[in-house]
Amino acid sequence: MYLDIKQLAFAYPGGAPVLNNLHFTMEKGEIVSLLGPSGSGKSTLLRLIAGLDHPADGSIELNGVTLSDPTTFVIPERRNVGMVFQDYALFPHMSVFQNVAFGLPKQSRQEQRKVVLELLRLVNLEAKVDRYPHELSGGEQQRIALARSLATKPDVLLLDEPFSNLDASLKVTLRRDLRRILNTAETTCLIVTHDEQDALAIADRVVRMTEGTIPLK
């Protein structure tokens, strides 16, 4: 398995368990939607895969490397996991170019420019390269955030509620765009959503989550 999660458990200090005995796998190149009501632990699962929280138990393996188990914990900056946050979190003090280039390895300015422009072409926003985040619409910000995450060529890309902050009337176009971008980039991608139609429209496979676990079929 490409992404292999076993027996994963998580609880906030002194709180009830958020995730419990969760098993989940993904193939390389797969696009999977994780569907569940709010509070079911979907976002927590993403944060654990990204390494932003420490699991209480269980293991996470990605591309043959153990990221996390009771004795190992790889810090987020070494995991090569990409994540697009619900509110995108574009760095407000950096231009679109600087945002996308942030995660690129050290290389000449020219090469950097080439890579960034290529990514912006992918998300159809080449024209906005010198803008600042506050000058962009919500949908544009999301696509820039996507380009920024793709820049590091992550082993897996995590999307947290990609449509929650966007205008509902644009949804159909946005879904199509996202699907196209993900296909072109050939990324393995895990998308969290609470909207069944979003889930079905984008993903190859839909996984349902309830009360901190994924029921076996």
Add this chain to the structure above:
Amino acid sequence: MRMKRLLSKTPSGFTIITIVVAILILFPLSAMFGDILDAPSDTWVHIRTHLLPDYLGNTIILIVGTAVLAALLGFFSAYFVTFHDFPMRRFFSWALILPLALPSYIAAYVYADMFSYTGTFARALRLMGITQLVDVMSMAGAILIFGLTLYPYVYLMVKSSLQKQSRIYLDNARLLHAGPLKRLMRVIIPLTRPALIGGTLLVILETLNDYGVVRYFGVRVFSYAIFDAWFRLADVASAIRLSGLMLLLVFGIVAAEKLLRGRRRFQAALKSSSIRRMKLSVRSRTLVIGFLSLVLLFGFGIPVLEMIGNLFATWHVLLDVEWLYIIINTLTITIFASALIVFIALMTVNAMRLSKSRWAAVLLKITNLGYAIPGAVIAIAVLIFFVDLDRRLGPLYELFQNDGPALLLTTSLTMLVFAYCLRFIAIAYNSVDSTYEKIGMSYTEAAYTLGHGKWNTLWRIDLPLIRTGLISAFIIVFIDVLKELPLTLVLRPTNYDTVATRVFTYAGDEMIHEASGPSLVIILLSAMMIYYLTHMKRGGKHVS
């Protein structure tokens, strides 16, 4: 819509009070600068050719040195306390503000004493075989003392900016492979820059305002020069000219700050999730705790302990009735002035809130100008203004009392309280304004639609909601007034002393040990207020 129009058309009581205050503040300053147009005196020619280059050079060295030191200390202590986890973190988080309770000039007197031949440090150094005396009464000493006692302005602003910074940016940077150093340099510092610069500006303004430290250490900067021209050379016209130049410098600095932070406007408007603090290795933990302890010890602990030590030999001073009077004087005028200032700020904020006109914005800028103006300049302006006022009102005084004092206002406390207002309204304004911003307009507007008048709404709706904000505004102003030296020194009535002025006199008479008790009284009082300020419940129980 209809209501809004109604509100802005009728000038409310708030607006009227604001206008009166703005005029009162603007008038003395503009009146003073009218005098600059007079022909220069011979003394001025002397000052300009022989002394001015030095004054200017020294002032710049002093503020640049202090700004750099305070920015470094303030930024790094805020950074460690906000993003890292180590033993005593909670304690440091509020204790690092304590140096604000210690007036810079008192720190200067105590350190100078400790480094003098018979002082604690010099003796300790001799025990270690070092006989060379460290000259703390110098430019370098002044920079160290200002940096160590004023860095909390930077600390406070940077800390609150860091706490508002969403954790998401940092998480995101990590996922984009950025290590701790890259996160600090590329994300944390740029996002905090406005706060860092704003805090440093406050430090610079406080440094320019000081008269106690530079006088005692003989560092010839602008405030020194102004008082020197005024009192030693008895040349008010030259003092006014120096004030004009100093104001140019101040406004240059304020403009530079606007320029530095105004170019890119952004706000970290994301939902903030709580900061997760990084666990530190034992080695870095020791380094961090060591750094913070040193800052706190030199900025507060050592001078206070030294004064407590001095108290053992001079404790009888506290039983002296004269000191008792002075302490009561100090508290009375400080409480009165602070309450008045907070009241005026409340009026100004409301005037602003209710009419978003340009007019109001201009008035506001004027009333808030005071904080940037150094005490020496305000002192001259206010004194000239009041002497003039008394002359004009002379005939009026005659009506009531035939041979009464000719300078009724000038010899009363009115002048001093007026000057405090001029200087400190901006601080209270900002504090009250930010509290109002948190509750928004909707409660107030709801009360209006339910048929309540402005004052009624202020009393029954606004005040309960912003109570804690008002208390913190009061405390902040209280501490500032309590420490204030240059204004009090010049504008107090004859034979009227506050702890600050008396400590200043004692330091001049080499009797600093005797001043330890009263100094400790005001320092510990301020320290307790800071403790209360940092530990009281934020926002009150009604506001989430």
